[in-house]
Amino acid sequence: MGLEKFLENAVLTTTISEVLKWGRKNSLYPFAFGTACCAIEFMSLSSSVFDISRFGAEVIRFSPRQADLLLVAGTITFKQAPILKQIYEQMPEPKWVISMGACASSGGFYDNYCTVQGIDEIIPVDVYIAGCPPRPEAILDAIMLIQEKIQKEPTEYQKPKRPIVIGNE
Amino acid sequence: MENITIGKLKENFSTSILEINTNNGDAFVLVEKKQIIPILTFLKNDSELDYNMLIDLSAVDYLKHPVKKAERFEIVYQLYSLTKNHKIRIKVSIEMKDLCVDSATSLWKSANWAEREVFDMFGIKFNGHPNLRRILTHHEFIGHPLRKDYPIKKRQILSVNDTLMDEMEQKLREKGLKQ
Numbered sequence: 063m064g065l066e067k068f069l070e071n072a073v074l075t076t077t078i079s080e081v082l083k084w085g086r087k088n089s090l091y092p093f094a095f096g097t098a099c100c101a102i103e104f105m106s107l108s109s110s111v112f113d114i115s116r117f118g119a120e121v122i123r124f125s126p127r128q129a130d131l132l133l134v135a136g137t138i139t140f141k142q143a144p145i146l147k148q149i150y151e152q153m154p155e156p157k158w159v160i161s162m163g164a165c166a167s168s169g170g171f172y173d174n175y176c177t178v179q180g181i182d183e184i185i186p187v188d189v190y191i192a193g194c195p196p197r198p199e200a201i202l203d204a205i206m207l208i209q210e211k212i213q214k215e216p217t218e219y220q221k222p223k224r225p226i227v228i229g230n231e
Numbered sequence: 232m233e234n235i236t237i238g239k240l241k242e243n244f245s246t247s248i249l250e251i252n253t254n255n256g257d258a259f260v261l262v263e264k265k266q267i268i269p270i271l272t273f274l275k276n277d278s279e280l281d282y283n284m285l286i287d288l289s290a291v292d293y294l295k296h297p298v299k300k301a302e303r304f305e306i307v308y309q310l311y312s313l314t315k316n317h318k319i320r321i322k323v324s325i326e327m328k329d330l331c332v333d334s335a336t337s338l339w340k341s342a343n344w345a346e347r348e349v350f351d352m353f354g355i356k357f358n359g360h361p362n363l364r365r366i367l368t369h370h371e372f373i374g375h376p377l378r379k380d381y382p383i384k385k386r387q388i389l390s391v392n393d394t395l396m397d398e399m400e401q402k403l404r405e406k407g408l409k410q
Contacts (some may be wrong), residue, residue, distance in 0.1 A: 141369045
């Protein structure tokens with residue numbers, strides 16, 4: 063903006079959306095949707111050894127209305143699927159989803175009539191974590207990827223404009 | 232050594248017993264369907280037998296089993312006596328035309344959920360059951376998944392959350408906590 067040469071290194075200039083995204087990525091409010099052993103790994107992640115609070119995401123919300131990061135940890139059955147979808151819809155925008163472990167990402171070894179073959183059949187997913195169950199470090203990695211994604215997210219004026227379509231093509 | 236339970240059953244219900252056999256040392260008795268409740272009542276109330284615990288009640292589908300059976304389904308009652316420390320298995324054949332059997336809920340309370348599970352998984356009805364609804368699958372689910380002719384990968388999309396409140400409200404009313 064040209065202000066830097068007057069203020070030198072005393073002040074950093076930025077855009078408000080950059081600050082907003084920086085704030086968002088460092089204060090994620092996770093909602094743990096734990097249905098299986100992956101949730102146990104998540105407990106270990108949120109306690110002192112692995113310490114999710116280093117990434118500013120330590121306040122685990124038990125209401126989807128107060129959370130912006132949905133962490134699906136465990137097997138999702140078709141009976142559970144409407145509940146998961148409702149919880150996702152209850153979360154306010156902007157929101158991100160981590161699919162944790164083999165079961166949530168692909169159904170895992172439950173290739174049967176009652177298990178959803180990956181939660182991306184129901185809700186959009188931002189980051190998938192492999193493993194059965196994944197190590198807590200893998201979840202930290204996923205949170206870092208989400209942070210990166212939040213920082214790179216285009217603001218309104220950067221979003222691509224929809225092309226004007228004339229005729230069938 | 233003759234099993235005391237089998238001896239007593241032979242004595243009292245000789246005409247209703249169709250088969251007596253053992254499998255790996257565990258005895259089982261195949262009985263007539265219409266006599267099942269009198270037999271189970273006898274096993275529970277007889278002072279020498281005293282089968283006071285129903286460990287499990289489940290069903291078997293013999294549709295694709297290598298051993299051919301006359302009837303497709305069998306219900307298996309696993310009984311145990313905590314006082315006498317002995318076990319017995321009682322089996323009943325269920326034919327496809329008449330998929331029902333009398334409920335054992337009046338004898339053992341644990342039969343309630345076990346029978347609901349058999350109803351859910353095999354579609355076998357239990358006459359006189361207080362609340363015969365699906366217990367594991369969703370109320371929108373069609374078919375009975377443990378039947379051998381149910382395709383193992385036939386997945387069903389369900390649209391609403393299943394509720395448990397009807398059962399809860401009944402319990403609250405019984406306890407006088409709700410009108």
